[in-house]
Amino acid sequence: MTLIPASDVRFGALRHRNFTLLWSGLLASNVGTWMQNVAQGWLVLQLTNSPLWLGLLGLSFALPMIVFPLVGGAIADRVNRIRLLYVTQTGQMLVAFTLALLTWSNVINVWTILIGSFLNSTFLAFDSPTRQALIPELVPRRDLLNALSLNSATYNGAALLGPAIAGALLGPLGAGALFFLNGVSYGAVIIALFAMRDVRTHAGGQHIILGEAMLAGLRYAWRSRLIRSLLVLSALAAIFGRSYQNLLPIFARDIWSGGEQGYGLLLSAAGGGALVGAFGLASLKNVSRQGAVLIASGLIFTATLIAFALSQSLGLGILLLFIAGIASTVFGTIIATFIQMATPNELRGRVMSLYAITLIGLPSLGALATGSLAEVLGGISGAPRAVLCGALVLGTVLILVSPFFWRRSVSTQLPGMDARAKPVRLEPEE
DSSP states (O other), X not given: OOOOOOOSSTTGGGGSHHHHHHHHHHHHHHHHHHHHHHHHHHHHHHHHOOHHHHHHHHHHHHHHHHHSHHHHHHHHTTSOHHHHHHHHHHHHHHHHHHHHHHHHTTOOOHHHHHHHHHHHHHHHHHHHHHHHHHGGGTSOGGGXXXXXXXXXXXXXXXXXXXXXXXXXXXXHHOHHHHHHHXXXXXXXXXXXXXXXXXXXXXXXXXXXXXXXXXXXXXXXXXXXXXXXXXXXXHHHHHHHTGGGGGGHHHIIIIISOOHHHHHHHHHHHHHHHHHHHHHHHHHOSOOOOHHHHHHHHHHHHHHHHHHHHXXXXXXXXXXXXXXXXXXXXXXXXXXXXXXHHTSOHHHHHHHHHHHHIIIIIHHHHHHHHHHHHHHHTTGGGGHHHHXXXXXXXXXXXXXXXXXXXXXXXXXXXXXXXXXXXXXXXXXXXX
């Protein structure tokens, strides 16, 4: 059995200055992002009163995150990654400030919200694979699982705090204030990037035509049976599992009569669970049988979604989303670790861009399908049944693929830390 070498201390990635700077900046920025997400979803529901429009909000975010990440990954593998992050973070900041001004000027409408979502997603399509590819250069390989778990915590921990703040501020201050605060929060990442020192910011690969570089990344992912299987599994989890989030305004307002505060609590519950899952995984010095953990966490996630769809109370729904958040974070982090460990540095931006599509783009695309299914099943009242159908599909797939993943664990060698290193093989345990 081969495993990731254990770190000597818990949260070992935080011993490394550059990673800690980026981690803390992202934590602050992602609080603002979640606040903006709450404002957008609530505004769209107030303006349209339709689950289909919530699905279209998801689609406006999904399209760039499906089309552009491979381009972003290819560029991240050939330019200074920190400079590219300056551009993407500044672009997202300007979008947030523009939405704030439009809201304060009382000219905001559903189409401007969709356009803002589309532009934010476009910047994120270049930002996400760049950040993912940069992380292995900020920590030694023994701390990579720890770093990836803590990286998940920046977004999921913000998912606990951001919606709670948004639920409290949305009523008295309005959506415009949430958009503005999100714009300010991007400054935390920009400052962190400026303060980083001695980072290997370039992949070191050959400069080839962009189209050929993209195809090289696709070929590498396709020819690796494990990476291909993990990407498919992550995609299915995104479409049939994590797409429930765009329907949460309906659960809060119409199913359980919780209003803005209920909506914020539901988002915070999922974020709180995700934070527990991320820090819990990061606190472990070693994780054996990663494949078994992957399947088990995925099945727990689907089981809690099924129970959530059938729940009759807001309180129980909050508890179930907390458990779902724990399981979903562990599931996604194990997938990311397998992929990072199997990919050389010169290809990491492109391969991780494919993972970014499944992690960020496809849940929003799945939201369109879930919203459309809810509309067919009765509109507002069809939302629980739409979530239930997706969870049942995902659970069935996980049961079918469990024999392939159950006994797998990660090899000790991380390709790309040395330019001469060969890709590692990830074998089942003996």
